Amino acid sequence: MTVDIDLKKTVDTSYKIYIDALPALTFDKKVAVVTNPTVSGLHLDYLLERLEAPAVEVITLPDGEQYKNWESIETVLGALFEARFNRSSLLIAFGGGVIGDMTGFAASIFQRGIDFIQIPTTLLSQVDASVGGKTGINNRYGKNLVGAFHQPIAVYADPHFLATLPPREFAAGVAEIVKMAVTFDADFFAWLETADLSKPEQLAEAVARSVKTKAAVVAQDEKERGLRAALNYGHTFGHVIENETNYTTYLHGETVAIGMVMANRLAVALGLMEATEAERVEQLLQRYGLPVRYAIADVDAFYEAFFLDKKSGDNSITFILPQHLGGVEMRSDIPREAVMDILRTFTEAAQ
Numbered sequence: 001m002t003v004d005i006d007l008k009k010t011v012d013t014s015y016k017i018y019i020d021a022l023p024a025l026t027f028d029k030k031v032a033v034v035t036n037p038t039v040s041g042l043h044l045d046y047l048l049e050r051l052e053a054p055a056v057e058v059i060t061l062p063d064g065e066q067y068k069n070w071e072s073i074e075t076v077l078g079a080l081f082e083a084r085f086n087r088s089s090l091l092i093a094f095g096g097g098v099i100g101d102m103t104g105f106a107a108s109i110f111q112r113g114i115d116f117i118q119i120p121t122t123l124l125s126q127v128d129a130s131v132g133g134k135t136g137i138n139n140r141y142g143k144n145l146v147g148a149f150h151q152p153i154a155v156y157a158d159p160h161f162l163a164t165l166p167p168r169e170f171a172a173g174v175a176e177i178v179k180m181a182v183t184f185d186a187d188f189f190a191w192l193e194t195a196d197l198s199k200p201e202q203l204a205e206a207v208a209r210s211v212k213t214k215a216a217v218v219a220q221d222e223k224e225r226g227l228r229a230a231l232n233y234g235h236t237f238g239h240v241i242e243n244e245t246n247y248t249t250y251l252h253g254e255t256v257a258i259g260m261v262m263a264n265r266l267a268v269a270l271g272l273m274e275a276t277e278a279e280r281v282e283q284l285l286q287r288y289g290l291p292v293r294y295a296i297a298d299v300d301a302f303y304e305a306f307f308l309d310k311k312s313g314d315n316s317i318t319f320i321l322p323q324h325l326g327g328v329e330m331r332s333d334i335p336r337e338a339v340m341d342i343l344r345t346f347t348e349a350a351q
């Protein structure tokens with residue numbers, strides 16, 4: 001006997017991304033704001049002035065990518081149980097992508113899943129991390145290896161928060177903006193080459209264009225069965241660098257910048273991109289002070305680490321490569337030697 005279970009009519013998880021000043025937020029349920037000391041010191045009062053709920057818990061995690069781990073998730077879950085949160089309670093991620101990824105993951109597993117809202121406070125999280133429902137943590141094997149797809153019920157990206165962002169963090173956000181442009185939008189890339197993102201109107205345009213690009217990709221492929229993997233451009237290489245350097249030397253966006261330059265070099269070698277196009281990408285990244293070189297200590301170990309990437313199969317590694325500017329190719333057929341040749345150009349001796 002066979003019994004079919006019809007799961008096609010799933011719950012609608014659509015939501016809106018508001019790129020505007022944070023409105024008054026009123027809830028008839030318990031709310032926990034998950035944040036870190038840096039963000040709460042600068043902006044918690046601003047949020048609390050606009051937040052109304054029967055109970056508001058503030059859960060403060062240590063600041064840093066190195067704390068995007070199980071211990072922090074335990075801290076969040078413990079605080080929720082202590083405060084008697086239940087399935088109708090709501091979490092608010094109030095911070096950058098680290099807080100967003102962890103809050104979303106905690107929301108996805110607390111009592112098998114509760115709602116959460118993203119209030120991203122970094123450029124990187126406004127243009128990328130708060131959108132699309134990828135949540136998770138790192139472990140000793142690598143970056144974002146444990147997690148869940150769990151969409152927020154709303155995203156509030158308020159430009160006000162960006163005024164306090166250190167320049168290095170701002171540049172890290174620009175790296176993900178460049179990623180969206182190189183992979184999906186040649187006009188956007190050309191616009192970025194002449195834009196001045198220190199001007200609020202131009203920054204607002206870059207944020208809006210990036211969010212629209214990402215939202216369109218996620219709407220087509222929420223769980224990364226295909227197209228969404230394009231958003232991993234630069235990350236296959238970047239994640240290895242982040243893990244090798246213990247999440248403390250580089251910011252995520254910085255490793256994405258280096259990773260894009262590495263991917264571009266591979267794309268040029270394969271004839272997918274002109275050397276002049278790769279040069280334009282590098283120049284744009286450098287204009288924002290982003291790193292574009294990394295000295296690989298052990299190219300074999302670097303290559304082996306690709307197999308821990310979530311896009312890898314038993315015997316294949318998937319590379320996300322630009323096709324000129326504004327296009328993308330996903331390739332799982334690149335011979336090891338072709339990749340190794342590129343990695344060797346990034347060793348100390350070669351640079």
Ligand SMILES: NC(=O)c1ccc[n+]([C@@H]2O[C@H](COP(=O)([O-])OP(=O)(O)OC[C@H]3O[C@@H](n4cnc5c(N)ncnc54)[C@H](O)[C@@H]3O)[C@@H](O)[C@H]2O)c1
Nearest residue numbers: 038096097098099121122124125128129134161164165252
């Ligand atoms: N889920 C996704 O789709 C997705 C996409 C991109 C990146 N990410 C993840 O996001 C993380 C990187 O996010 P990030 O770059 O926002 O880093 P982050 O969350 O570590 O924030 C960067 C730093 O800025 C501080 N900060 C935050 N807001 C501030 C403000 N308004 N003013 C001053 N300082 C502020 C933070 O405390 C932190 O020290 C990585 O873990 C990455 O893997 C996830």
Ligand SMILES: O=C(O)C(=O)C[C@@H](O)[C@H](O)[C@H](O)COP(=O)(O)O
Nearest residue numbers: 128132134144176228231232235310
């Ligand atoms: O949303 C996506 O899809 C992305 O790939 C966005 C990336 O910027 C982000 O860093 C993501 O977390 C990396 O993908 P992962 O699946 O390796 O975690």
Ligand SMILES: [Zn+2]
Nearest residue numbers: 176235252256
């Ligand atoms: Zn990223």
